[in-house]
Amino acid sequence: xxxxxYCVLPHAMRGSLPAGLSGLSGARVRALPxxxxxxxxxxxxxxxxxxxxxxxxxxxxxxxxxxxxxxxxARFGQRFSDDDACRAALSSRASSVESLLSTIQGFVEMTxxxxxxxxxxxxxxxxxxxxxxxPSVRGAGRQxxxxxxxxxxxxxxxxSAMDKLADALAETLEGFVERAAVHEQLTRLPFRTISHxxxxxxxxxxxxxxxxxxxxxxxxxxxxxxxxxxxxxxxxESGGAHGMNLAD
Amino acid sequence: MTHDDDEIDTEELVLGDLLNHxxxxxxxxxxxxxxxxxxxxxxxxxxxxxxxSIETAMRRGVDQTMRSMTPGPGRT
Numbered sequence: 358x359x360x361x362x363y364c365v366l367p368h369a370m371r372g373s374l375p376a377g378l379s380g381l382s383g384a385r386v387r388a389l390p391x392x393x394x395x396x397x398x399x400x401x402x403x404x405x406x407x408x409x410x411x412x413x414x415x416x417x418x419x420x421x422x423x424x425x426x427x428x429x430x431a432r433f434g435q436r437f438s439d440d441d442a443c444r445a446a447l448s449s450r451a452s453s454v455e456s457l458l459s460t461i462q463g464f465v466e467m468t469x470x471x472x473x474x475x476x477x478x479x480x481x482x483x484x485x486x487x488x489x490x491x492p493s494v495r496g497a498g499r500q501x502x503x504x505x506x507x508x509x510x511x512x513x514x515x516x517s518a519m520d521k522l523a524d525a526l527a528e529t530l531e532g533f534v535e536r537a538a539v540h541e542q543l544t545r546l547p548f549r550t551i552s553h554x555x556x557x558x559x560x561x562x563x564x565x566x567x568x569x570x571x572x573x574x575x576x577x578x579x580x581x582x583x584x585x586x587x588x589x590x591x592x593x594e595s596g597g598a599h600g601m602n603l604a605d
Numbered sequence: 606m607t608h609d610d611d612e613i614d615t616e617e618l619v620l621g622d623l624l625n626h627x628x629x630x631x632x633x634x635x636x637x638x639x640x641x642x643x644x645x646x647x648x649x650x651x652x653x654x655x656x657x658s659i660e661t662a663m664r665r666g667v668d669q670t671m672r673s674m675t676p677g678p679g680r681t
Contacts, residue, residue, distance in 0.1 A: 468626070
């Protein structure tokens, strides 16, 4: 059994934990005071299921966001051997966390995903996705490079079209955005994910403005949020842009 | 913003984005969590990188495709 960290709130919110809130595997979420902050944690078994775990983790962070205070979310997977280890890790970074908490108060994260429609994806990309090649076949290396080249040309056209939509979104939403983060893609597939840090009171206006941007049958964008500012809570050299990261 | 033929993958995109935001990828790649594949078979490929075990990938014969998309060192 170890301690799972969900998020951190200002110490003034130590009494705000909703009664009966449960987290991973139905474990009761507890408030763990640490100097000028309070962490929401629960006991957790050693083995975790990723998808169910991420949903449960995010639900707890969402509950924190609904208190009206913006939490510093921890990445899923921040586990400590016990409460003392979690407290020690937070205590060693307390001033940074407190500063971060202060910075993000009043803000939430909205995320835009721009993607080709299924129709466009099938038309442009599917035919040139490299096939599985048998290395022992003569010319397999050249064939592989050619398929990569063809895919690059197809994705280039898609990217260019997506850039135009991204520019339109950026121009329309500029007035709402305190900070922006463009997420690096892990693949060459043409998805674009952009997160915006905006004021809570601007959520509805932001959504309305985004909804007013015309898209077409071949590209679309999704608006996700509000949620805790995962993309704006990296702690110094701990790295990453997906929430606070304290545990090794 | 959405079209009829995209309704199915909208849910996948939302789940995919949640995973991309919330996961500590280092922990996942380090293998210290149980990787669930059954629920995510239809996710986009970048998530399969994280959520499909090496063994499963090899069995499906997609290892070369995945290798071509594996992020370089230092990418999150």
